[in-house]
Amino acid sequence: MGTKDTRRHLFLHTDGKLDIELEEQIFALREVTVSSEKLENVRSLGLGVERLKIKDIKNIPTAFGELDILRVVMSLPGVKSVGEISSGFNVRGGSTDQNLILFNDGTVYNPTHMFGLFSAFNPDLVKDIELYKSSIPSRYGGRISSVLDINSREGNKKEFKGSASLGLLTSSLTLEGPVFNEKTSFIVGGRTTYSDWLLKKLPEKTGYRDGNAGFYDLNLTVNHKFNEHNNLYVNGYFSRDRFRFDEFERYSYQNTNASVKWRHIFNPLLTGIFTAGYDHYDYRTVSTEVPEDAYHLSFDINQVFGKADFTWYIHPDHTVDWGINLLHYNLNPGKYLPEGSESLVVADYMQKEKALEYALYAGEKWDIIPAFSVTAGIRYSIFGAIGPRDFNLYAGQYLPSLSTITETKTESGGVFKTWHGPEFRISGRYEFANDFSIKAGYNTMRQYIHKLSNTTIMSPTDTWKLSDANIRPQTGSQFAVKIYKNFLNNTIETSIEGYYKTMDNYLDYRSGAELLMNHHIETDVLETKGKAYGIEVMAKKTVGKLNGWVSYTYSRTHLRQKDPRITEPVNNGTWYPADYDKPHEVKLVGNYKFTHRYSFSVNCDYSTGRPVTLPVSKYKYAGGEFVYYSDRNEYRIPDFFRMDASFNIEPSHHLTLLTHSTVSIGIYNLTGRKNAYSVYYISEEGQMKGYKLAIFGAPIPFISYNIKF
Numbered sequence: 001m002g003t004k005d006t007r008r009h010l011f012l013h014t015d016g017k018l019d020i021e022l023e024e025q026i027f028a029l030r031e032v033t034v035s036s037e038k039l040e041n042v043r044s045l046g047l048g049v050e051r052l053k054i055k056d057i058k059n060i061p062t063a064f065g066e067l068d069i070l071r072v073v074m075s076l077p078g079v080k081s082v083g084e085i086s087s088g089f090n091v092r093g094g095s096t097d098q099n100l101i102l103f104n105d106g107t108v109y110n111p112t113h114m115f116g117l118f119s120a121f122n123p124d125l126v127k128d129i130e131l132y133k134s135s136i137p138s139r140y141g142g143r144i145s146s147v148l149d150i151n152s153r154e155g156n157k158k159e160f161k162g163s164a165s166l167g168l169l170t171s172s173l174t175l176e177g178p179v180f181n182e183k184t185s186f187i188v189g190g191r192t193t194y195s196d197w198l199l200k201k202l203p204e205k206t207g208y209r210d211g212n213a214g215f216y217d218l219n220l221t222v223n224h225k226f227n228e229h230n231n232l233y234v235n236g237y238f239s240r241d242r243f244r245f246d247e248f249e250r251y252s253y254q255n256t257n258a259s260v261k262w263r264h265i266f267n268p269l270l271t272g273i274f275t276a277g278y279d280h281y282d283y284r285t286v287s288t289e290v291p292e293d294a295y296h297l298s299f300d301i302n303q304v305f306g307k308a309d310f311t312w313y314i315h316p317d318h319t320v321d322w323g324i325n326l327l328h329y330n331l332n333p334g335k336y337l338p339e340g341s342e343s344l345v346v347a348d349y350m351q352k353e354k355a356l357e358y359a360l361y362a363g364e365k366w367d368i369i370p371a372f373s374v375t376a377g378i379r380y381s382i383f384g385a386i387g388p389r390d391f392n393l394y395a396g397q398y399l400p401s402l403s404t405i406t407e408t409k410t411e412s413g414g415v416f417k418t419w420h421g422p423e424f425r426i427s428g429r430y431e432f433a434n435d436f437s438i439k440a441g442y443n444t445m446r447q448y449i450h451k452l453s454n455t456t457i458m459s460p461t462d463t464w465k466l467s468d469a470n471i472r473p474q475t476g477s478q479f480a481v482k483i484y485k486n487f488l489n490n491t492i493e494t495s496i497e498g499y500y501k502t503m504d505n506y507l508d509y510r511s512g513a514e515l516l517m518n519h520h521i522e523t524d525v526l527e528t529k530g531k532a533y534g535i536e537v538m539a540k541k542t543v544g545k546l547n548g549w550v551s552y553t554y555s556r557t558h559l560r561q562k563d564p565r566i567t568e569p570v571n572n573g574t575w576y577p578a579d580y581d582k583p584h585e586v587k588l589v590g591n592y593k594f595t596h597r598y599s600f601s602v603n604c605d606y607s608t609g610r611p612v613t614l615p616v617s618k619y620k621y622a623g624g625e626f627v628y629y630s631d632r633n634e635y636r637i638p639d640f641f642r643m644d645a646s647f648n649i650e651p652s653h654h655l656t657l658l659t660h661s662t663v664s665i666g667i668y669n670l671t672g673r674k675n676a677y678s679v680y681y682i683s684e685e686g687q688m689k690g691y692k693l694a695i696f697g698a699p700i701p702f703i704s705y706n707i708k709f
Contacts, residue, residue, distance in 0.1 A: 039486070041493050045365060045375045045429050047439040047482040048134030048497065050076050054126055056547075059591050059601040061646035061666045063117065063696070064168045065704035069126060070111060070119035073148065075587050075603065077536040077551035078133050082580050082610055083677040084642070084695040087116030090580040091133055093501055093532025093557035094145025097451030097464075098474070102149045104221070104235040106257030109281040109301060109464070113215040113241055114195065117169075120239050120255060124163055124174040125189045125219045127153040134480040134499060135427045135441040138361040138377030139309055139323060144445040144476030144503060152235065154223050155185035165706040169195045184224040192216040213243035233261040235277075248289035251461075256280040269314065275307045283461060291342040297516065298337075299463050302330045321377070322362040329355045329449070329466055334517045348517055353466045354386040356415075357448055363425065374428040382420040383448040385468045387411030392520060393469070399565045400470060400522045409469075417469040421446055435486035440479075447474040450507050452515045463515065465507075470522035472505040493540045503530035508561065508570070526566060530578065532557040548590035557581040570632050577611040577633045582640075584608045597652065601666075603644040609637040615681055615688060627688065637679045638692070643670045651708065659709045668700040 003022040010018075040051075052072065060075070062068045063085065073089065074081050080090045087110070088096030101108045103121060111120045132140065132147040140147045153176075160177035174189035196212045217239035224232045235258065242252040259277030266272060282300030287293075309323040333350035363377025393407040394400040409416070427441030450471065453462040467473045482497035506528045509515070513524035534555025541547045557578040561569035570576060588604040611633030618627050646666025674697040681690045 039434060039490060041495070042435060042437045042484045042486060043429075043431060045373055045427055045439070046132075046135045047427060047441050048078075048132065048480055048499070050131040050133070052129040052131075054123055054128070058123070059599060059646065059648045059664070060589055061601050061603050061644035061664070061668065063668050063700065063702075065646070065664050065666060065668075065702035066118055066167050066170055067123040068119045069121045069123055069129060069150065073129065073131060075589050075605070076131065077538050077553045077585070077587065078534070078555065079131070080555075080580055080582055080585065080607070083640075084675060085116045087112035090557075091131075091146035092478070092499060092534065093530065093555065093578065093581075094476075094503070095451070095506065095578075095580075097449075097453075098143050098145035098447060098476070098503075100140065100143035100147045102147065103237060103257060104150075104152055104233075105259050105261065105275050105305075105307070106235070106237065106277050107279045107303065107305075108255055108257065109279075110253060110255060110283075110462075113217070113239070114193065114213055114243070118193075118215075120217060121150055122172060122174075122189050122191050122217060122219055124165065124172055125152045125187060125221070127151050134443065134478050135439075136425065136443050136445070137321075138363040138379045138423075138425050139307075139321065139325075141325065141359050141361075141379055141381055141423060141445065142327070142357070142447060142449070144447045144474050152219060152221050153187055154233075155187035155221065157182045157185040161709065163706065163708040165704060167704040168702055169193055169198065179222070183226075184222070186220070186222045188218075188220045190216065190218045210247070211243065211245040213241075215239065215241040229265040231263040233259075233263070235259045235261070248287060250286040251283070253283035254281070269312060271311045273307075273309045275305075275309075277305055279303045279305070285461060286339055288339055291340060292344045294339040294343040295345045296337055296339045297461075298332075298335045299461075300332045301464055304328045317367040319365040320362070321364075323360075325357075325359045325361075327357040329353070329357070331464060331466060333463055333465070336517050350517060350519065351389055353389070353468070355383060355448070355466050356386060357381065357383045371431045372428070375426070377425040379423040379425065380420070381423060381446055381448075382418065383467060383473065384415035384419075385417040385466060387413045387416055389416065389468075391416070391469050392522075394522075397565070399526075399563075400520075402520070402523060417467075419446075419448065419467055419473050421475075435490055437484050438482070439484070440481045442477070442479045444477040445475070447476075450474065452507070452521065454509075454515055461516075465521060471507075471525070472527065474503065474505045474507075476501065476503045478502075491541060491543050493538075493542065495536075495538050497536045499532075499534060499536075501532040503532075506530050506559065508559065526561055527563060529560045529562055530557065531560075531575075545593045546590065548588070550588045550590075551586070553585040553587075554583060555581075555585075556583055576631065579633065580610060581633070582608045582610050597650045599648045599650070601646045601648060605640070605642050607640045609639050609676070611635070612637050612679055614679070614690075618688065637676045640675045641671070641673055642675060642696075644668045645670050646702075659707050661708075662706040664702075664704045666702055668702060669696050670699055672697070672699045 004025040057072045060072055062071045073079055078092050091099055101111050113120055128151055130149045136147055155176035157178050162175045165172045170191055170193045172191040176187035178185050193214050220236040222234045237257040240254040244250040257279050261275045264272050280302050284298045286296040306326045312320045314320055331353040336348040338345040359379055359381040361379035365375040367373045389411045391409055392405045395404040395406050398404040423444050423446055425443045429437055429439045431437040448467045450465045451462050452465050478501040480499040484495045486493050507525045508528040510524050536553045538551040540549035558575040559578050560575045585607040591599055591601045593599040612635050613632050614630050614635045615627040616630045646664050649663040651660030651662055674694040676692040677695050678693045681688050
């Protein structure tokens with residue numbers, strides 16, 4: 001065994017000695033993969049669910065060679081953004097604030113660094129990502145569009161390990177290993193940036209060359225296994241961003257999350273998970289250009305949460321989930337204070353907002369027959385706005401305004417307004433064959449917190465508003481149907497999904513609305529209805545030298561102001577496209593492995609241009625010249641297209657090496673297309689001239705280096 005066959009032709013004449021040299025033979029065996037997830041897409045009850053693992057997405061080329069979790073999420077069908085490096089994302093017609101973003105069970109309100117250039121999650125510590133676009137489990141609530149659940153890895157319990165990465169803009173370091181014994185382990189990681197050189201490369205006319213920007217984030221996870229029935233997890237996360245465009249204006253914001261989770265197995269049929277934690281987000285803006293008007297503006301949100309989730313495997317055909325969620329909000333909607341001794345700014349404080357949200361849920365999965373299964377659940381959520389608080393009551397036949405106030409109430413403590421209602425979740429699957437199934441589902445959601453913003457993206461200066469006596473919670477419902485079919489021994493997964501979605505009490509704004517330091521914001525917002533529908537087609541290859549996915553999405557999102565109290569509704573009360581309505585999208589993510597070490601990756605993205613409102617004519621009146629604008633979002637900016645490519649060198653397989661290195665070399669925006677982020681018009685010498693603003697208008701080469709030890 002282990003040697004090659006050899007042949008000799010012998011003629012025997014007498015006795016003697018004959019040496020035959022044998023060559024070693026190496027057998028090349030085909031890889032054998034044992035997977036419990038090979039038919040997961042066909043057999044599971046979830047539809048509109050995307051699961052990603054870091055090992056499957058690590059080679060996708062992104063800006064500056066930095067693996068970005070949110071950019072990968074945006075490469076999935078049904079997930080959009082309004083433009084390049086936009087912070088926040090839109091899922092099936094929902095706005096950016098309608099996505100619940102969880103990191104180790106904690107809520108993250110601003111998931112990006114540096115204006116949206118990087119996500120706030122260190123990929124070296126992330127284990128897996130789950131995105132629920134429909135068929136959302138009963139244990140989740142609080143948002144009406146989607147849930148993005150991100151979980152970090154556990155530390156290595158056998159030996160001490162580490163990794164480091166060096167990119168054009170960021171560097172990171174991760175360490176992990178056992179603590180005292182193999183029952184306890186830790187993993188800690190941090191990232192920082194040295195991006196000021198990028199601002200120095202901007203054209204001088206932008207005025208930003210003297211600015212600076214930076215961020216850092218820290219992660220820590222400690223887990224301890226008491227015994228076979230009890231595990232404890234402690235998670236911590238902190239990130240901070242700061243930037244300034246000149247010496248007079250400074251911005252900063254930060255996220256903080258901490259949680260403790262205890263997993264207990266009561267018996268082989270009953271498991272419980274108990275979680276408690278704290279979430280914090282704040283921003284601060286300082287302006288000192290005019291000393292007499294110098295100010296600083298700040299906002300923060302704090303929340304404490306607790307959860308108890310149980311799973312009971314009552315029967316091989318029946319699994320029951322139930323639990324309770326508690327969430328306490330504490331918002332400081334704004335402080336506007338003088339900055340410096342010369343400032344004449346009058347201090348202004350918004351009233352604090354507090355609320356308690358709690359929910360009970362229960363659901364069951366029932367395998368009626370091997371081919372047919374259903375899951376059904378109900379979640380009942382209750383939201384109570386808590387004092388102390390002053391609030392206005394308005395005449396019901398008119399839109400809220402300062403002239404229609406009927407009474408101002410003072411609540412010293414306790415609950416002064418309660419909102420509540422059921423949320424239904426149901427889905428079913430029929431499996432025609434091992435590789436072919438059809439699924440359908442319906443779910444309703446409720447959301448009690450609203451983002452106030454004058455942009456279509458998530459901005460560091462966005463504020464959040466709780467529902468109260470005048471602001472209703474947002475509600476949404478979605479129906480979806482999906483067909484799954486696998487080919488070539490389940491190595492190619494295909495699917496087609498259609499959905500229809502409605503949204504109520506989405507907040508739009510009146511003309512001239514003031515969002516910052518507005519003590520009666522209900523007088524500047526309008527409750528708007530929304531609807532979205534679409535079809536998503538996807539093909540994914542999971543194994544082999546060539547792997548990746550390609551998808552096509554047709555989707556529409558429309559809004560409408562139907563309140564009869566509105567004298568001049570947008571577009572005369574008809575449906576109009578939302579700012580993030582992009583009907584056609586094609587996305588391609590591919591990776592080809594030449595060998596175990598060398599691979600080539602490509603990422604392509606095409607979409608219809610987003611809607612925009614444009615000036616269509618000008619007229620003179622009373623001696624002045626005015627511009628007449630089209631209906632809202634009647635036109636579109638040019639279509640978007642971008643291609644990225646990278647060549648990747650994986651670590652060698654020499655087990656005795658002290659370190660293993662990975663290198664990626666590539667080009668972002670390979671074709672150099674000047675994709676329009678926005679279109680704007682300026683009056684110059686009596687003429688109205690239009691311009692396009694492009695974020696990346698040229699190919700951007702990058703190189704990144706990672707080392708593991």
